[in-house]
Amino acid sequence: MSLLMSATINEWVKLRARKKTVFFLALIAVLPFLGLMAVQRLQNGVGIAAFSGADYPIAFLGGLTLFVLPLLIFLSASDMFAGELGDRTIRSVLVRPVNRYKIFASKLLAIFGVTALGLLLGWISSTAASLFMDAPDGRWGGVAESALAYAAAAVPMFALGTVSAFLSLGFRNASGALAVSILVYAAAKLVAFAFPQIAAFLPTAYTDWHQLWIGGAVSFGKIAAIFSFLLGCGIVFYTSGSYLFEKKEV
Amino acid sequence: MKKKVMMLGVGLTIGSALVATSAFAGIGEAKGYEAYKTALKTTAAVASSTDRVTLSMRDNGTELLNVSTTVKSDQTAGTASGQAEIKAGSVSQTFEFYQQDGKHVFKAGGSDTYEVMEDRSREEWKEHEQALRDPAFSAEMEKVVDALVGNLKNQFDIQSEADGTSTIDAKLTGSEIPAAVNVIGSLFVKEGLSGKHADRWDRHSPAKDALGLDIPQIAERFPKLTQDVNLDEIELHAVIDENDIVSSQEIDFTVSGKDASGKSHEVVIRAAVETTGLGATTPDTIDLTGKKIETVKDMRD
Amino acid sequence: MNGDIVLDIQGLTKSYRNRRGIENVTLQVRRGDIYGFFGPNGAGKTTVMKIASGLIRADRGSVRLFGYDVNEQYEPAMSRVGVLIEKGEAFEYLSGRRNLELAARLYPGLPKTRVDEVLELVGLSKHGKEKAGHYSLGMKMRLAIAGALVSKPELLILDEPTNGLDIEGMVEIRELVRKLAREERTTFFLSSHLISEMEMICNRIGILHEGKLIREGSMGELLQGSGPSSSLETYFIEQIRAEREAADHEPANVRYH
Structure with a gap:
């Protein structure tokens, strides 16, 4: 357990040392205030409230989970897997007495960590702005x-993280993995317009499932079904990714 | 090595089982939304019906405007007839109208003149309508709407009764309303109430004459919301009968805001439709012989 | 199990699509050995070392480190081993010291001062705070060696550790190897394509040629029976010639399948 912990700290140190990560987290902290300025212009200029202060954080969460966080997740996963496989820095991680399942887990935990931090920052910042x-x-x-x-x-962000890690393992180039992750994400989002029945079985359909948690109109059964779906997807992609990573020749 | 393959197998099995469970638990379906959509389609496909449409607007509980219309229509014959009543405070006016023999006939309550308008744009409209009714097109549109509605689908609650009828309820408040809908809706209501657009009616005097109403005067009484306009709530209530027909539905939009003097307003705009006489409605016709007729070219001219 | 054998490679075979690879490589490294793994570029030295450190899998054969199978018991197998493969890329956006700290964190019980110690050992103390991306080629190699050393390993697997170093650097590395072998009784399994380098520090040599281990033995054993002015270089040339002749008498494609 402590090895997994140490490996996770290592991944976290690397993530934090990257300018992109810091940039994205800073963006998440700043965006609610930029949004606030836009809303205030709307309120003073046009005269529509657009949001009650009480609703603003959730409106911001919509944008956060649609664009910013998925991008941050794809970016992190691409660097951690495709990037390290490509520049072979992954070797310096693998030749240590830590088995690969733990390394894989530590990378995903770091992705979960940065996602959670992004959400926390977004919440604090949008609440402050509100x-x-x-x-x-x-x-x-x-x-x-x-x-x-x-x-x-x-x-759903965590589920997206496992998918992104899985995809990223197919590449040895961070920007390639990032581009493909974004394309796949966009495609999955657009599938909803052509084949709504299929879209319901893609984890991307539930990036805004937090909407179901507010207001209390949706049945517990529905939430449980979606949770079970996202968990199932997460487990499938996690185990497949973990298996692929274990077999990877570097 | 075997252990690793086994772990993969176990993971895939558990994961797929969870996904399968969610499928059986109806993750992909939104019963209320689907039932409502199906019923709307069934209702739209009925050839003839009598619809009672009521549009009303209340400001802080006082009714400012009430338009109630009864329309009998027969899509196969291309005919329709109806009466409407507009009440705005002390002002009240009735109308009757017919669509027959390729003409629109219109008469305001206090007048004895029938305005007749050749439906010259009819052919054009027909094409347009046909395009809209093209099953492939509507199927595509349906998908787009579904995608845009997204997870809001789950906000449609359905209550099924023993007699085969069901009621649909959907209510969005505050943060449940998508930001874009809120902004557009607020803007729409604010502009609509502003009275700016009522002026337009003055220039189109034929319409003014025909209606027998002073629209700018009516619009004058609308609250002029100038700040903090917000779409607070959207509420839908529909009743679906045992034949999958939407027999009645009602949608309320609650908008709040302040006028220039800082007074708060809560404006509720309600549209309600009751449908009866399905497949058994024959629109009324009017025999124009011997009546005072005025031919109107086109309001748009 | 012979406790003296720290690295036991048995019948290692791996073929690549380009038909290069290794075939049936068997060798043992005993405690205290400085085992020189010698062969021209492309002979398969890196492949053997990568398999030995679990980076890639053999088609056939096994590797045991301190008695633990590298595939089945990775953590105990690798706990006493330090590895440097090829250039040993560092995370360029981290400082040299940070890179070592990452590695050190994965060995519970390693004293905190160890990172400073290895920086000192490879002569990078002054540059610890600089980003590894700004290092020169030679500094990067020193950092990579420091990375292999940081855990105080009992066995060091070093693939071409003097690659990219100037003469001074090569001498320093040689000195370091001797010092560690003498003072810490560290065992070495190191590869090079430079024959003279091998001669100077190794006590045992394995010669890899086109994926096969053609000779293995102590320096003395290998040079026995060669001419008076014999060196490893002349020995190697002789061996290659012998191999080629033998191959000519065999059907052409027995070597690989």
Whole structure:
């Protein structure tokens, strides 16, 4: 266990040392305030509220889980797998007395970690920004609800992380893996327009499942079904990825 | 080595089992949404019906506008007839209209003149309509709508009754309303209430005469929301009968905002439709012989 | 199991699509050996070393490190081994010291001072804070060697450790190998295509040619019976010639399947 922990810390150190990661996390922290400026212009100029302060964090979460976080996840996974396989730095990780299942797990844990951090930052920052907006119906109920929504949003993001790791293992070039991950993601999103029945069985259909957690109109059964689906996808891609990684010749 | 393959097998089995479970638990379907959609399609396909459409707007509980219309229509014959009543405060006006023999006939309540408009754009419209009714096209559109609706599908609740009818309820409040819908909806309502667009009716005096209503005057009473306009709630309630027909439905939009004096308004716009006489409605016709007729070219001219 | 054998390679075979590869390589490295794995570029030295450190899999054969199978019991097998394969790429966006810290973290119980020690050992103390991406070729090689050394391994698998180093650097590495062998009783399995280098420090030599281990033995054994001015170089040339002649008398494609 402590080896897995150490390996995870290592992956985290590498992730944090990359400018891209820092840039994306900074972006997540800044975006809610840029959004706030846009909303205020809308409010003062056009006169529409667009958001109650209480709803703003969840509206921001929509954008976060649609674009920013998936991109950050793809970026991290591409660097960790395709990138390290490509420049062979992966060897310096593998020739240590840590088996490859643990290395694979540590990389995914680091991806989960950066995703969770992104969500936490997004929540704090958008909640802070929302304090500058009117909340006619009170804001503290919204804070609790948005906290729940941000926590729930981690589930589909984690599933996306396992898919992205799996895809990335097919490449030996970080930018290639990134480009393909983005393309696959966009394609999966667009499939919904052509074949809605298929789209329901893609994890990408549930990046906004946090919407189901708010308002309380959706049955527990529905949430359980989607959770079981996302968990199933996660396990399938995790085990397949782990197996591929174990067999990888470097 | 065998252990590794076994781990892969176990992982894949458990994962697939979970995915399969979710499929059986109906992950891909949204019963309420699908039932509502099917019923709408069935209803639209019925050849003739009598629809009672009520449109109303309330501001802080006071009714500002109420338009109630009864329309009898027969798609196969291409005919329709109806009465409408507009109430706006003390102002009230009734209308009757017919669509027959390729003409639109229109008469305002207080007048004895029948306005007749040759439906010259009819052919053009027909083509357009046919394109819209093309099954392939509508299937595509349906997919686009489905995709845009996304997970909101799950917000449609269905209650099935023992007698075969069911009710659909969907309610979106606050953050459940997609930001784009909120912004567009708020803008739409704000502009609509502003009265700016009512002026247009003045220039089209034929319409003004025909309606017998002073639209700018009516619009004058609408609250002019200038700030904090927000779409607070969208609520849909529909009843589907045992034949999969939407027998009644009602949609409410609640918009709040403040006027220039800082007074808060809560505006509720409601549209309700009740459908009866399915397949058994014959639109009324009007015999124009001996009546005072005025031929209107086209309102757009 | 003979406790003295720290690296036991048995019947290793691996073929690549380009038909190069290794065939039935068997060798043992005993505790205290400085085993020189010698052969021209492309002979398959790196392949053997990669299999020995678990980076790739053999088609057939086995590798045991300290008695543990490298495929089945990876963690105990690798716990006392330090590895440097090819250039041993570092994470260029991290400092040299950070790179070593990452490695050190994976060996529980390693003293915190160890990273400084190895930086000192390879002469990079002054450059520890610089990004590895800014290092010269020689500095990168030193950092890679430091990475292999950081765990205080009992066995060091070093693939061409003097590659990219200037003469001074080569001498330093040679000194380091001797020092570790003498003071820490570190065992070495190192490869080179430079024959003179091997002669100077190794006590045992394995000669790999076109994927096959053609001779193995102590320096003395190998040079026995050669001419008076014999060196490893002349010995090697003789061996190659002998191999070629033998091959000419055999049907052409027995060597690989």
